Amino acid sequence: MRKFTTGNRAKILALSCVALALMAMSGRAASVAAEEKPVRIAVEGAFPPFNYLDSKNNLQGFDVDVARALCDAAELTCEIVIQEWPTMIPNLLANRYDAIISSMSMSAERREKVAFSNKYYDSPSVFIVRKGSDIAGTSADDLKTVRLGVTAETSQENYVKKFYGDVSTTVFRASPDLYKGLADGSVDIILEDKLAVYDWLANTKAGSCCEFKGADIKNTEYFGDGAGIALRPSDQELLAKFNAALEKIQASETYDTINAKYFPFSIR
Known part of the structure; x- marks a missing residue:
């Protein structure tokens, strides 16, 4: 069996201290890296x-x-x-x-x-139509002969599926496509977040074609x-x-x- 001399013990102690210091530094570095992760x-x-x-x-x-x-x-x-x-x-x-x-x-x-x-x-949701539209109201019966537009994977799409299932509906990939569809006549009416569409209606030339239709829609189940x-x-x-x-x-x-x-x- 090999015995440790005093010198060996000192070397081992020194090496152990260095190892512990390196481990501590590594731990601190990992902690800093974790904190700095964006x-x-x-x-x-x-x-x-x-x-x-x-x-x-x-x-x-x-x-x-x-x-x-x-x-x-x-x-x-x-x-x-x-x-x-x-x-x-x-x-x-x-x-x-x-x-x-x-x-x-x-x-x-x-x-x-x-x-x-x-x-x-x-923000509530709201229907939007082209100015001069002859759409009388915004109930499912009012819209049964028109083309409705919504944006994909939105609360508005889910709401329309539930309450306007018999209305011919086009689902657009993004809101700009939805607005363009209303402006160019691809659809006759759209359902959208009121604040989001406000900017398009109030601040763009294309949006001047259109206006809000009916009352604000608030439904916590669908719109939270x-x-x-x-x-x-x-x-x-x-x-x-x-x-x-x-x-x-x-x-x-x-x-x-x-x-x-x-x-x-x-x-x-």
């Missing part, structure tokens, strides 16, 4: 004025500004990524990003799949109680950070400044 936030990029690409291909919009303000308030390093709307929730659950800040209404169906923050804005930040149900710590940051920016002038940039009225 929070990935998905937006559609095709839903003005909430999220869209400007002439220089840069992301702009209410959702984008709110996302950046929340990350600043929560002291989070964030990365905003563009994601097509139909696969928003599946890709969140597949860990391709960590949150969705893209005007997602908190419907009962979506709450079964994801966790939502507190509401960061609210406003738009929220969607996260994986397991990410409760991140959810708490976003809720605290939302409270912080709404208590300061930050939220109202962003609001005023896009709307001449409060959308809280």
